[in-house]
Amino acid sequence: xxxxxxxxIAGLGTVGAAVVGMVARRAxxxxxxxxxxVRVTAVSARDRGRDRGFDASGLDWFDDAVALAxxxxxxxxxxxxxxxxxxxxxxxxxxIAAGKHVVTANxxxxxxxxxxxxxxxxxxxxxxxxxxxxxxxxxxxKAIREGLSGNAxxxxxxxxxxxxxxxxxxxxxxxxxxxxxxxDAQALGYAEADPTFDVExxxxxxxxxxxxxxxxxxxxxxxxxxVEGISAIQPLDLTMADELGxxxxxxxxxxxxxxxxxxxxxxxxxxxxxxxxxxxGVTNAVTVxxxxxxxxxxxxxxxxxxxxxxxxxxxxxxxxxGLRRPxxxxxxxxxxxxxxxxxxxxxxxxxxRLTVHDRTGVAAGVATRMAEAGISIESIVQRRSAKAASTxxxxxxxxxxxxxxxxYAATEGSVREALAAIDRDGLLAEAPQLxxxxxx
Amino acid sequence: xxxxxxxxIAGLGTVGAAVVGMVARRAxxxxxxxxxxVRVTAVSARDRGRDRGFDASGLDWFDDAVALAxxxxxxxxxxxxxxxxxxxxxxxxxxIAAGKHVVTANxxxxxxxxxxxxxxxxxxxxxxxxxxxxxxxxxxxKAIREGLSGNAxxxxxxxxxxxxxxxxxxxxxxxxxxxxxxxDAQALGYAEADPTFDVExxxxxxxxxxxxxxxxxxxxxxxxxxVEGISAIQPLDLTMADELGxxxxxxxxxxxxxxxxxxxxxxxxxxxxxxxxxxxGVTNAVTVxxxxxxxxxxxxxxxxxxxxxxxxxxxxxxxxxGLRRPxxxxxxxxxxxxxxxxxxxxxxxxxxRLTVHDRTGVAAGVATRMAEAGISIESIVQRRSAKAASTxxxxxxxxxxxxxxxxYAATEGSVREALAAIDRDGLLAEAPQLxxxxxx
Numbered sequence: 001x002x003x004x005x006x007x008x009i010a011g012l013g014t015v016g017a018a019v020v021g022m023v024a025r026r027a028x029x030x031x032x033x034x035x036x037x038v039r040v041t042a043v044s045a046r047d048r049g050r051d052r053g054f055d056a057s058g059l060d061w062f063d064d065a066v067a068l069a070x071x072x073x074x075x076x077x078x079x080x081x082x083x084x085x086x087x088x089x090x091x092x093x094x095x096i097a098a099g100k101h102v103v104t105a106n107x108x109x110x111x112x113x114x115x116x117x118x119x120x121x122x123x124x125x126x127x128x129x130x131x132x133x134x135x136x137x138x139x140x141x142k143a144i145r146e147g148l149s150g151n152a153x154x155x156x157x158x159x160x161x162x163x164x165x166x167x168x169x170x171x172x173x174x175x176x177x178x179x180x181x182x183x184d185a186q187a188l189g190y191a192e193a194d195p196t197f198d199v200e201x202x203x204x205x206x207x208x209x210x211x212x213x214x215x216x217x218x219x220x221x222x223x224x225x226x227v228e229g230i231s232a233i234q235p236l237d238l239t240m241a242d243e244l245g246x247x248x249x250x251x252x253x254x255x256x257x258x259x260x261x262x263x264x265x266x267x268x269x270x271x272x273x274x275x276x277x278x279x280x281g282v283t284n285a286v287t288v289x290x291x292x293x294x295x296x297x298x299x300x301x302x303x304x305x306x307x308x309x310x311x312x313x314x315x316x317x318x319x320x321x322g323l324r325r326p327x328x329x330x331x332x333x334x335x336x337x338x339x340x341x342x343x344x345x346x347x348x349x350x351x352x353r354l355t356v357h358d359r360t361g362v363a364a365g366v367a368t369r370m371a372e373a374g375i376s377i378e379s380i381v382q383r384r385s386a387k388a389a390s391t392x393x394x395x396x397x398x399x400x401x402x403x404x405x406x407x408y409a410a411t412e413g414s415v416r417e418a419l420a421a422i423d424r425d426g427l428l429a430e431a432p433q434l435x436x437x438x439x440x
Numbered sequence: 441x442x443x444x445x446x447x448x449i450a451g452l453g454t455v456g457a458a459v460v461g462m463v464a465r466r467a468x469x470x471x472x473x474x475x476x477x478v479r480v481t482a483v484s485a486r487d488r489g490r491d492r493g494f495d496a497s498g499l500d501w502f503d504d505a506v507a508l509a510x511x512x513x514x515x516x517x518x519x520x521x522x523x524x525x526x527x528x529x530x531x532x533x534x535x536i537a538a539g540k541h542v543v544t545a546n547x548x549x550x551x552x553x554x555x556x557x558x559x560x561x562x563x564x565x566x567x568x569x570x571x572x573x574x575x576x577x578x579x580x581x582k583a584i585r586e587g588l589s590g591n592a593x594x595x596x597x598x599x600x601x602x603x604x605x606x607x608x609x610x611x612x613x614x615x616x617x618x619x620x621x622x623x624d625a626q627a628l629g630y631a632e633a634d635p636t637f638d639v640e641x642x643x644x645x646x647x648x649x650x651x652x653x654x655x656x657x658x659x660x661x662x663x664x665x666x667v668e669g670i671s672a673i674q675p676l677d678l679t680m681a682d683e684l685g686x687x688x689x690x691x692x693x694x695x696x697x698x699x700x701x702x703x704x705x706x707x708x709x710x711x712x713x714x715x716x717x718x719x720x721g722v723t724n725a726v727t728v729x730x731x732x733x734x735x736x737x738x739x740x741x742x743x744x745x746x747x748x749x750x751x752x753x754x755x756x757x758x759x760x761x762g763l764r765r766p767x768x769x770x771x772x773x774x775x776x777x778x779x780x781x782x783x784x785x786x787x788x789x790x791x792x793r794l795t796v797h798d799r800t801g802v803a804a805g806v807a808t809r810m811a812e813a814g815i816s817i818e819s820i821v822q823r824r825s826a827k828a829a830s831t832x833x834x835x836x837x838x839x840x841x842x843x844x845x846x847x848y849a850a851t852e853g854s855v856r857e858a859l860a861a862i863d864r865d866g867l868l869a870e871a872p873q874l875x876x877x878x879x880x
Contacts, residue, residue, distance in 0.1 A: 022732060143582070146757065149758075151466075274718075275739050292746040296740040296741075313732075321765055326473065330469070
């Protein structure tokens with residue numbers, strides 16, 4: 001006689017409705033794979049009347065997610081409400097306290113309260129699973145937690161926000177501005193009316209903080225992520241990137257250094273031939289550098305009802321099959337305290353686009369200041385417009401022109417210092433653009 | 441008090457030695473992740489004296505792998521001997537009969553005897569795990585078996601043999617012949633002295649048969665794989681592929697069709713912008729098309745001691761953590777019988793490179809025969825050499841010249857029929873080259 005694993009789904013938006021449909025559609029396969037019958041038995045949502053495309057008549061309906069979380073009628077509480085505080089948090093805490101396993105897609109909740117929730121789950125002997133919280137349908141949590149058990153991770157980085165990648169892909173392909181592409185993304189439903197959370201990098205930072213904790217075995221530290229979004233990227237940067245052999249992606253990067261784990265989100269130059277550079281549109285990708293496998297890259301859908309539901313259902317199947325792994329790869333007591341690394345200490349290559357006054361000696365002045373800060377230049381591109389070249393062949397007008405530098409590995413502190421000196425010298429017509437380069 | 445999971449490693453080549461080292465190096469992390477202490481307690485290998493870079497003094501040494509498999513002193517038998525028959529098979533059978541879990545990297549063994557071994561493991565309630573058998577360090581078995589639990593798979597395809605991908609990458613990058621690149625691959629240790637098994641596609645076929653069973657829930661059917669290797673690929677094909685927007689990869693493809701599951705291994709044209717086209721050198725990649733996630737691609741190392749050991753240790757960690765999934769995703773009794781699909785019925789685009797006599801009306805003759813077979817041509821490229829154009833401007837000499845066609849979707853049967861007709865018409869100076877196109 002097969003046992004039944006009873007699911008309570010809190011939140012019946014696109015993802016919740018997809019989970020209900022998927023569990024029903026895959027009932028036979030899930031039972032065969034896990035040895036247990038898996039069924040949605042109860043749901044909660046605010047509006048009972050709305051048509052969600054499935055028959056809810058056989059399900060217990062709760063108006064209150066917390067009551068569902070505590071109900072004797074479920075074994076697994078699936079939290080699809082969202083938000084770091086409020087009902088989502090209260091309900092997850094209640095479910096754990098009541099001895100239920102929890103599956104959540106809530107990255108904000110985990111980024112803020114992951115360690116405390118993991119400790120509570122551990123104390124109760126229940127699973128807290130969150131595959132859907134990072135990179136949507138890509139099974140990256142499973143890959144790191146289980147697939148790379150034999151590895152020490154040295155770096156994990158990825159395209160974790162489809163909205164930003166869609167915007168950057170469009171800007172690059174069509175030479176459009178950030179603002180124009182954002183408007184299209186909003187029209188297509190890829191971006192919210194208030195896009196700040198996505199385009200300024202905060203969504204990526206939440207996901208990165210979760211990956212960092214899991215990959216490096218440290219307590220989650222969302223406030224330790226240095227965050228910079230894509231709103232300042234200009235079409236000229238994408239053109240220059242292309243010419244220099246790069247693409248620009250918003251990456252979340254967590255990297256082991258001698259002084260701690262760097263966690264940073266920023267627009268990034270990646271080599272055009274790298275796997276991650278091929279990832280266009282709303283697709284996500286994660287690359288893990290680890291001592292035994294070298295480099296492992298996973299590419300897939302980062303959002304969408306079906307893809308997110310796929311990750312939720314995978315977590316449910318693991319629970320049904322009896323998988324019991326610690327939330328962040330090891331017991332909470334064994335997670336190391338985070339040691340933050342200041343961005344000033346970050347070392348890497350830089351793309352620096354200066355807007356300088358088109359005068360004799362400017363390039364020399366810039367190069368001198370870079371050299372004084374100990375920065376080696378890999379390439380330098382100064383290009384006057386054809387018009388300027390014909391009307392002002394001697395470069396006497398001092399019109400603003402772009403001067404682009406690619407540096408060899410340098411610290412962020414030294415780059416900032418050199419730029420400040422160049423600014424003091426009066427060479428800059430506009431604030432400089434700085435984009436970090438990530439080597440694969 | 442933590443329990444100890446005792447490992448017996450049979451076969452101490454590169455992979456076996458790497459597993460011994462990795463289990464020791466990751467002892468603390470494995471215990472934290474799985475709740476059990478994991479230790480290599482016994483080994484077997486033919487030559488006890490050889491230096492393998494680790495201290496074997498604390499380990500029980502068995503000269504006979506079967507005796508190790510049956511020993512009371514181990515809980516998990518790790519088979520790294522290799523080969524579909526002989527000691528590897530006998531020892532794995534003995535381990536299962538003795539109630540030991542088995543971890544193996546042996547694709548040939550699984551391809552030939554997977555269903556019988558899975559049935560035996562199931563009857564004994566032990567795990568038969570084989571992450572290392574397919575795509576080396578890429579956790580693709582886990583991704584399909586667990587990460588895509590909510591999905592119905594419609595196609596799985598990949599670059600599963602690093603030797604072939606290395607050879608094709610070199611041929612493309614440097615315009616070299618197959619023979620020259622094979623020689624280099626042999627010198628670098630990427631190819632065996634007898635390279636047939638790799639370059640003629642049999643290794644890929646073994647791995648594909650395993651993926652097919654798992655992804656589609658059917659009994660493994662290695663003999664049902666249609667196999668074609670890369671030895672007939674010529675530099676001109678790679679040049680033409682490049683011009684037409686493709687790269688050539690040796691793919692293993694398993695695809696659901698109305699009449700059954702196609703399993704085929706062949707050189708394949710893939711769009712240059714696809715993720716899989718970026719995979720160069722000995723790297724492997726697998727793409728899964730599934731109903732909920734759409735497309736998921738995993739890219740990583742396909743071979744090497746450390747990468748393969750990584751997959752072996754991941755399987756060991758799963759066993760330590762209590763994961764018990766059926767070998768091929770569902771109990772053996774629930775696996776469907778394979779329904780083979782003849783290659784003649786395969787439908788897809790084709791690259792056809794004809795070597796025709798350079799005479800007036802040849803292209804028209806070819807096009808007519810294609811039309812008669814119901815095949816639509818997407819593009820046609822006929823290019824005479826500059827020399828031929830100057831010495832024989834009217835095309836009267838009948839010198840052999842290449843004529844390349846790209847077809848829209850057509851069945852293999854109709855393409856073969858058209859080529860036979862073209863051959864009967866006396867238009868061909870050489871046997872035609874046929875390369876299938878795979879759309880992403």
